[in-house]
Amino acid sequence: MIDNLPGWDDSARVREWPGLPAVTGTLRADACVIGLGGSGLAAIEELLDRGASVIGIDAGRVAAGAAGRNGGFLIGGPAVPLAAETPGWDLSDKIELWRRTRVELDHLESVLGSTIITRCPWINIAGMIGGPRSAEEEAWEAAEYARLDADRRALRRIGIRAVEHADPLGRGFAVPEQARMNPAERALRLAELVVQRGARLFEHSRAKVIGPGRVTLADGAIEAAIIIVAVDGRLDLLVPQLAPLVRTHRLQMLATAPLRRRVLPRAVVSARSGYEWLQQDAAGRLLLGGGRDRHAADEQTPDDRPTAPVQDWIETVVGRVAGPGVPITHRWAASVGYTEDQRALCVPVDEGVVAVGGYSGHGNLVGPVAARAAVAHALAGEPIGGWFRSTLP
Numbered sequence: 001m002i003d004n005l006p007g008w009d010d011s012a013r014v015r016e017w018p019g020l021p022a023v024t025g026t027l028r029a030d031a032c033v034i035g036l037g038g039s040g041l042a043a044i045e046e047l048l049d050r051g052a053s054v055i056g057i058d059a060g061r062v063a064a065g066a067a068g069r070n071g072g073f074l075i076g077g078p079a080v081p082l083a084a085e086t087p088g089w090d091l092s093d094k095i096e097l098w099r100r101t102r103v104e105l106d107h108l109e110s111v112l113g114s115t116i117i118t119r120c121p122w123i124n125i126a127g128m129i130g131g132p133r134s135a136e137e138e139a140w141e142a143a144e145y146a147r148l149d150a151d152r153r154a155l156r157r158i159g160i161r162a163v164e165h166a167d168p169l170g171r172g173f174a175v176p177e178q179a180r181m182n183p184a185e186r187a188l189r190l191a192e193l194v195v196q197r198g199a200r201l202f203e204h205s206r207a208k209v210i211g212p213g214r215v216t217l218a219d220g221a222i223e224a225a226i227i228i229v230a231v232d233g234r235l236d237l238l239v240p241q242l243a244p245l246v247r248t249h250r251l252q253m254l255a256t257a258p259l260r261r262r263v264l265p266r267a268v269v270s271a272r273s274g275y276e277w278l279q280q281d282a283a284g285r286l287l288l289g290g291g292r293d294r295h296a297a298d299e300q301t302p303d304d305r306p307t308a309p310v311q312d313w314i315e316t317v318v319g320r321v322a323g324p325g326v327p328i329t330h331r332w333a334a335s336v337g338y339t340e341d342q343r344a345l346c347v348p349v350d351e352g353v354v355a356v357g358g359y360s361g362h363g364n365l366v367g368p369v370a371a372r373a374a375v376a377h378a379l380a381g382e383p384i385g386g387w388f389r390s391t392l393p
């Protein structure tokens with residue numbers, strides 16, 4: 001039996017979260033935001049900035065989904081590499097998304113401060129963490145290193161400092177000015193701040209029917225001219241018009257007991273083509289995840305519970321970094337949306353209703369950028385940039 005509790009929930013801010021009421025009866029506001037993860041909370045900030053009254057609802061706790069259960073890396077730019085030709089993408093769109101995600105990171109740092117948003121360098125490692133251990137691993141590593149090196153040069157061309165990196169963990173590149181966080185703390189603090197600014201937030205309030213001007217729940221309804229659906233995983237089930245564009249996948253992680261040694265001098269945002277990521281927190285715990293590709297068919301599922309085969313693979317990674325026998329304290333999973341060309345969605349789906357999601361595993365900053373674009377479109381008719389997919393099939 002696996003508990004499915006994220007290692008992030010050990011923090012005092014999460015343990016002491018007092019909770020929010022559930023919706024009862026019919027409520028009214030200028031706008032309703034469905035989903036209180038990092039994206040929905042950015043939509044609420046944007047609506048408040050633009051003078052709208054807002055109600056926000058979540059089916060569970062604030063950041064009950066991927067937004068509170070992820071790797072904690074504030075990843076800039078698109079989910080596709082900057083250097084490679086990628087179908088569906090213009091280079092100028094990739095660059096613009098880099099620019100906007102950096103603005104979003106600065107904003108988060110300014111409102112949340114350095115106790116929640118920690119600036120730190122990250123590394124991208126070619127191949128398996130800890131270096132290749134077979135001829136097959138050596139071949140992958142060499143091929144991926146060439147791709148990473150092209151990306152490093154492309155990042156430098158757009159003004160992002162990226163430097164060659166090699167140490168016993170592997171070789172690739174480091175980006176000195178990056179950031180990580182406890183994702184659940186980020187969302188809970190943002191929720192407190194928007195409530196202080198007048199937003200009305202509700203937990204344990206699942207939207208059942210979403211239509212123009214009205215969201216229907218089990219015990220009530222919300223009437224609002226503008227509705228922003230900010231749900232990444234299972235968006236295809238909640239907004240069926242988007243099912244041809246986005247698929248729900250499961251991503252899994254685990255946390256170890258605190259280690260006596262610092263085995264990870266730098267956080268690793270990506271190893272083995274992004275299929276693994278890991279960091280060691282101040283207490284010495286490793287928080288790491290990955291392995292989706294090892295059981296790819298099983299992981300394309302709306303089921304968000306961890307599974308033994310993927311967890312076993314992540315433990316292999318723990319072994320490579322920290323040796324055998326490290327106790328595992330938490331195992332968890334969550335749902336995210338993947339799109340075919342890894343362009344996120346910001347799609348008007350009905351009169352006054354805009355849905356955002358499909359961040360392909362990179363939603364911590366791209367999600368808020370998409371959510372702000374959705375608000376700007378719904379409230380002020382601003383066009384949605386080509387860095388998002390904005391049309392139904």
Ligand SMILES: Cc1cc2nc3c(=O)[nH]c(=O)nc-3n(C[C@H](O)[C@H](O)[C@H](O)COP(=O)(O)OP(=O)(O)OC[C@H]3O[C@@H](n4cnc5c(N)ncnc54)[C@H](O)[C@@H]3O)c2cc1C
Pocket residue numbers: 034035036037038039040057058059060061062063064065066067068069070071072073074075205206207208230231232233238250251252253277289333334335336357359360361362363364365367
């Ligand atoms: C294990 C893992 C590791 C990851 N690592 C990273 C990383 O390091 N960096 C990065 O950038 N991205 C990462 N991602 C992706 C990132 O977590 C997501 O893209 C991002 O958190 C999505 O946030 P969101 O607010 O858009 O949506 P979600 O987190 O999906 O939030 C949606 C919210 O909506 C609620 N909800 C769902 N249905 C309803 C309904 N019917 N009514 C009301 N509420 C509803 C849910 O309870 C949830 O709280 C990772 C994802 C996972 C799972």
